Amino acid sequence: MAGANPTPEALQAFLDRLSAEIHERGDWGKVADYIPELADVDPAQFGIAVLLADGSMCSAGAARVGFSVQSISKVFSLACVLGRIGEQIWQRVGREPSGSRFDSILLLELEKGIPRNPFINAGALVVTDELLTGRTPRDALSEIIHFIRLAADDDDIHIDRAVAMSEQDTGDRNRALVNYLKSYGNLKNPVDYALGTYFHQCAIEMSCIQLARAGRVIAGLPGAPAILSPTRARRINALMLTCGHYDESGDFAFRVGLPGKSGVGGGLLIVAPGRASIAIWSPGLNDTGNSRAGTFAARRLAEFTGWSVFG
Known part of the structure; x- marks a missing residue:
């Protein structure tokens, strides 16, 4: 550089x-x-x-x-998943730009349930679902929060519960995405677990x-x-x-x-x-x-x- x-x-x-x-x-x-x-x-x-x-x-x-922080959290959840399963995550999500809105369902249908990349909402839901495998939503969220706190050397980083509940109340497009993932066999955990964990992950508050x-x-x-x-x-x-x-x-x-x-x-x-x-x-x-x-x-x-x- x-x-x-x-x-x-x-x-x-x-x-x-x-x-x-x-x-x-x-x-x-x-x-x-x-x-x-x-x-x-x-x-x-x-x-x-x-x-x-x-x-x-x-x-x-x-x-x-x-x-x-909303979608910035996707960077840290991806880091956690790469630490857990490495390159295997790329069997479930791609690495190409989408050229579409972050919550678009069109590409997900055209590409048979494999999201274009881990930073659009559908791809991030797959990453969150992988973090949930073999653990509870609380444990998956704890892993993301622990990673961020360790990276920042700051324990005063938390989830804004009001924002998480607000997203849960209005997140119908994400519900559609996660159900599409399920219909194509690209979801391992219950829909409500994946959505709840994702909404709380996006509600992490930082300066x-x-x-x-x-x-x-x-x-x-x-x-x-x-x-x-x-x-x-x-x-x-x-x-x-x-x-x-x-x-x-x-x-x-x-x-x-x-x-x-x-x-x-x-x-x-x-x-x-x-x-x-x-x-x-x-x-x-x-x-x-x-x-x-x-x-x-x-x-x-x-x-x-x-x-x-x-x-």
Whole structure:
């Protein structure tokens, strides 16, 4: 990865300017109002945290405000499954970009119950189902939470039960997806177990600072706990780059050039391998369900640092 690393002082000054610029622009987007607990979140918020390879943490804005990580949790559940069964998971889920909405059922029907990748909802439900095999929903959730807490070196990371219940009350599209998976024989556990575990996984709450610290195991930063092998981290990075922003993944790779995973809570986890773990949050979304201000901030950060996996 080409480009010089900015000093922590230079990066901090840039993040302060960036936060001011985003508030000045006021281009916030629309919150995910189809999840009632997220509908009342003020979209005019922005936080960013960047953990550098030397251990320096630079942050600006609402970097310590907790938010619902939603689909960013899929990165960590995939890491847990790879640790449990390794490459066997690819017999149940693909590794190709979808080019469709994150909750689309069309491809799942066309491809006979094999989701296109583990970051669309159907693929994440398969990963969650695999985590459930031979254990209770409580145990599966404990494994994900334990992994994240260990990665972040922070035990103050929890599930927002109100968000989980809100998703459970309104998650009819996910119910359709999981029943499609079952109809094609790609579900091992009861539908309610898979759905309940998935909804609670998505309701994990973290701040940008916590998320940036958790992302260091994906970024391969010095000092990160040895809970994910370099080979598996590279696999996850590749999927984040090609599939992490649903049908906006290609544009994100083109404009930012770094692996990233978005969530409809407005969060972004972005990785500069070996250099930095980046977390951004702004709850207003664009038309593809990714954080509007967060995506803008990611582009500006990539321009400032010169970080890119493309050299």
